Amino acid sequence: MVFVALKMLVGDRAKFLGIVFGITFAAMLITQQASIFIGLMTRTFGFITDTTQPDVWVMDPKVQFVDDIKPMQDTQLLRVRGIEGVAWAMPLYKGLIQARMDNGTFQNCNVIGIDDATLIGGPPEMVEGRLEDLRRSDSVIVDEVGARTRLAKPAPGAPRDAEGNIPPDWPRVPLTIGDTLELNDRRAVVVGICKVSRTFQSQPVLYTTYGRATQYAPRQRKLLSFILVKAEDGLKPEELTRRIREQTGLAAYTGWEFSEKTYMYFVRFTGIPINFGIAVALGFLVGTAIAGQTFYNFTLDNLRQFGALKAMGASNRTLLGMILLQAAVVGVIGYGLGVGLASQFAQLSARSELAFRLIWQTLAATGGAIVVISMLAASLSLLKVIRLEPAIVFKG
Amino acid sequence: MSATATMQAGMGTATRRGETAVHCKGVTKHYGEGTSKVWALRGIDLEIGAGELTMLVGPSGCGKTTLISVVAGILDRDDGECTVFGRDFTRMSASEKTRFRGENVGFVFQQFNLLPTLTAAENVAVPLMILGKGRSAAVKQGAEMLEKVGLKDKLKSLPSQLSGGQQQRVAIARALVHEPKLIVCDEPTSALDHDTGHVIMRMLKNVALNESRSLVIVTHDARIFEFADKIAKMDDGRIKEVSNGVAEVARRNGGGGGGGAGH
Numbered sequence: 001m002v003f004v005a006l007k008m009l010v011g012d013r014a015k016f017l018g019i020v021f022g023i024t025f026a027a028m029l030i031t032q033q034a035s036i037f038i039g040l041m042t043r044t045f046g047f048i049t050d051t052t053q054p055d056v057w058v059m060d061p062k063v064q065f066v067d068d069i070k071p072m073q074d075t076q077l078l079r080v081r082g083i084e085g086v087a088w089a090m091p092l093y094k095g096l097i098q099a100r101m102d103n104g105t106f107q108n109c110n111v112i113g114i115d116d117a118t119l120i121g122g123p124p125e126m127v128e129g130r131l132e133d134l135r136r137s138d139s140v141i142v143d144e145v146g147a148r149t150r151l152a153k154p155a156p157g158a159p160r161d162a163e164g165n166i167p168p169d170w171p172r173v174p175l176t177i178g179d180t181l182e183l184n185d186r187r188a189v190v191v192g193i194c195k196v197s198r199t200f201q202s203q204p205v206l207y208t209t210y211g212r213a214t215q216y217a218p219r220q221r222k223l224l225s226f227i228l229v230k231a232e233d234g235l236k237p238e239e240l241t242r243r244i245r246e247q248t249g250l251a252a253y254t255g256w257e258f259s260e261k262t263y264m265y266f267v268r269f270t271g272i273p274i275n276f277g278i279a280v281a282l283g284f285l286v287g288t289a290i291a292g293q294t295f296y297n298f299t300l301d302n303l304r305q306f307g308a309l310k311a312m313g314a315s316n317r318t319l320l321g322m323i324l325l326q327a328a329v330v331g332v333i334g335y336g337l338g339v340g341l342a343s344q345f346a347q348l349s350a351r352s353e354l355a356f357r358l359i360w361q362t363l364a365a366t367g368g369a370i371v372v373i374s375m376l377a378a379s380l381s382l383l384k385v386i387r388l389e390p391a392i393v394f395k396g
Numbered sequence: 397m398s399a400t401a402t403m404q405a406g407m408g409t410a411t412r413r414g415e416t417a418v419h420c421k422g423v424t425k426h427y428g429e430g431t432s433k434v435w436a437l438r439g440i441d442l443e444i445g446a447g448e449l450t451m452l453v454g455p456s457g458c459g460k461t462t463l464i465s466v467v468a469g470i471l472d473r474d475d476g477e478c479t480v481f482g483r484d485f486t487r488m489s490a491s492e493k494t495r496f497r498g499e500n501v502g503f504v505f506q507q508f509n510l511l512p513t514l515t516a517a518e519n520v521a522v523p524l525m526i527l528g529k530g531r532s533a534a535v536k537q538g539a540e541m542l543e544k545v546g547l548k549d550k551l552k553s554l555p556s557q558l559s560g561g562q563q564q565r566v567a568i569a570r571a572l573v574h575e576p577k578l579i580v581c582d583e584p585t586s587a588l589d590h591d592t593g594h595v596i597m598r599m600l601k602n603v604a605l606n607e608s609r610s611l612v613i614v615t616h617d618a619r620i621f622e623f624a625d626k627i628a629k630m631d632d633g634r635i636k637e638v639s640n641g642v643a644e645v646a647r648r649n650g651g652g653g654g655g656g657a658g659h
Contacts, residue, residue, distance in 0.1 A: 003531045004511065004522060011513020308509035311470050313498020314526045315491060390470040393505050394461045394582045394614075 026287020027338020039355030046197030113213025129192025146204025331374035502571030
C-alpha cells in the first residue's frame with residue numbers, strides 16, 4: 001500500500017505542494033533564525049576563542065562579559081606572575097577608541113593591545129604583513145572586514161572642502177598596508193591585515209602593542225583589561241583559576257568558562273534570545289498550521305477513498321501506515337528544501353555583516369521540530385481515519 | 397428457499413450454485429438513542445444463495461443500505477442472526493472481520509469511489525495490494541480484469557479521463573479482481589444512462605454469476621429489475637415481499653406473473 005499512499009499524496013499536486021511549502025517554510029525559518037541567533041551569540045565571545053594561547057583569563061571580579069571592561073592596576077600582573085603554577089602571564093588591553101578617518105568622520109575601533117615583547121594575544125590569522133611588524137613604530141594591524149568596510153579610505157582623486165574634508169558619498173577603497181589613521185590624535189600606521197571572528201558590535205579591530213595601546217587610550221589611572229595566563233605543564237587550568245582567585249581576589253576563568261559567562265550574559269540580560277525564540281516559535285506555529293491544515297484537508301478530501309479502502313479490507317493499521325508514510329515523505333522533502341534554502345541563504349550572505357552559523361545541532365533540532373510538525377499535521381488525520389466508519393461509502 | 401449449506405474453511409470459502417451464501421434471521425439495527433432513536437432494520441429474514449443476484453428495493457430510508465452494510469460486515473447488527481458463508485461477523489475480531497471482507501466481499505459503490513490519482517489498472521489492483529500482493533503483479537492482474545470488462549485500451553487512464561459508465565466498469569473490475577464470493581453493489585446504475593446501465597448489469601450478471609458468486613444490489617432503478625433472480629422489497633426496516641425479477645417486470649408491465657415468494 002506504500003505505492004497507493006504515495007500516489008494519493010503526490011497526485012493532488014496543489015495540496016502536496018501546500019503541505020511541502022508549510023514544512024519547508026517552517027524548516028527554513030527555524031534553521032535560519034536559530035543559525036543567526038547562534039552566529040550572533042558566537043560573536044559575543046569570538047574574541048576569546050580567537051585568543052588561543054592562554055589557558056586562563058584573569059580580570060576584575062565585576063566583569064560580566066568580554067566587552068565589559070573594568071581595568072585593573074598594572075601591578076596585578078606581577079601578583080599573578082608570582083602564583084605557583086603560572087608558566088607565563090601577559091597583559092592585554094581592550095578598549096574602544098575613536099579613529100579619525102581621512103574624510104573627517106570618526107569610527108569607533110576595538111583596540112587590542114598585546115604584550116610588547118612576546119606579542120601573545122595577537123590575531124589568529126594574518127592575511128597580509130607579519131605580526132612581528134607590530135614592533136615598528138606607530139604600527140597597527142587591522143582586521144580585513146574593518147579595512148574593507150568601516151575603515152575604508154576614499155578612492156584616489158577625492159575633492160576636499162575648505163576644512164580638508166572629503167564628501168561622504170565619495171567612493172571608498174579598502175585600507176592597505178602603509179595607510180595611516182589617527183587614533184586619539186596619535187598617528188597609527190597599518191602594517192598588516194588580519195582575519196578575526198566578527199565581533200558582536202561589528203566594530204573594526206585594531207591590534208597593536210600593549211604599550212602603544214595605553215598611549216592611544218584616553219588617560220586613565222588603570223588600563224590593564226585582562227591578564228592572559230598559561231598554566232605550567234601538568235597543571236589543570238581549573239586548578240590554576242582556583243589559585244588565582246584565592247590569592248589575588250581577581251576573577252579567573254578558563255577560555256571556555258569565560259566564553260560561557262559572556263554568552264550567558266547576553267542570554268540573560270538582552271532581548272536577543274526572546275526575539276529569536278519568537279521567530280523560531282512563529283516558524284514552528286505557522287509551519288504546523290499550514291502543513292496541518294493542508295494535510296487535514298487532504299485527508300478530508302480523501303475520506304471516501306479511505307472509507308472505500310477500509311470497506312475493501314484495509315485495516316486501521318494499514319491506513320495509519322499510509323498516513324504516517326505520507327507525513328514522513330512531506331516532512332523529509334520539506335526539511336531538505338527548508339534546510340537547503342537556509343544554507344543557500346548562508347552562502348549568499350557569507351560576505352555580509354549577517355551573523356549566520358549553521359551547526360549540526362541546529363540541523364538536528366530543526367529535524368526534530370519537523371518530525372513534530374509532521375506528526376501534529378498527521379495526527380488529526382489519523383484520528384479522523386481511525387474513527388471513520390467504512391459504511392460512509394454507502395452514503396450518497 | 398434453498399437449503400442451508402455452508403462451507404467454512406478458515407477465512408477462505410468456496411461455494412457452489414444453490415448453496416446459501418447469506419443467511420439473516422431477525423436482524424435488527426437502530427441508530428441514535430432516546431427520542432432520536434430510529435429503527436433501520438426491524439427483524440430482517442433473508443436468504444441469498446450462491447450464484448444468485450438479489451436486489452434490495454424500496455423507498456429511501458427503508459433500510460436497504462443498512463442491510464447491505466450489515467451483510468458486508470461494515471456495520472454491526474444489534475440483534476438476530478446473520479452469517480455470510482457460515483461465518484458470523486459478530487464472532488470475529490476487528491482484524492478477522494477486516495481480513496474476511498478483504499478476501500470474500502467485493503464492493504461496487506454508487507459514487508464509484510475510485511482513487512482519482514491512480515490509473516484504471518492500479519485502481520483495480522487495490523484489493524489485491526490490500527491482501528498483500530506485490531504492486532507489479534497486482535497491476536498486471538488488474539489489467540487482465542479490465543480487459544474482461546472491455547477496457548483494454550484504458551489501462552493507464554485516470555478516473556477523470558473516463559466516462560461514468562467506464563468508471564463503473566473499473567469499479568466492477570475492482571470488485572471482482574480478488575475473486576470474492578459476495579459482491580455488494582449500491583445503486584450501480586443510478587449515475588448511468590439506460591443503455592450503459594444495461595451493459596453494466598449484463599456484465600455483472602455474466603462475470604460475477606458465472607462463477608457462482610452472490611450479488612446483492614441495492615437499487616431504485618426499475619429498469620434493471622429484469623436481471624434479478626430475487627427482488628426483496630423493503631419498507632420501514634422490514635422485507636415486505638420477495639419476488640423474482642421476471643415476475644416483477646411482468647407485473648410492472650401490467651401482466652400478472654407469479655413466482656412471488658412472500659416473506
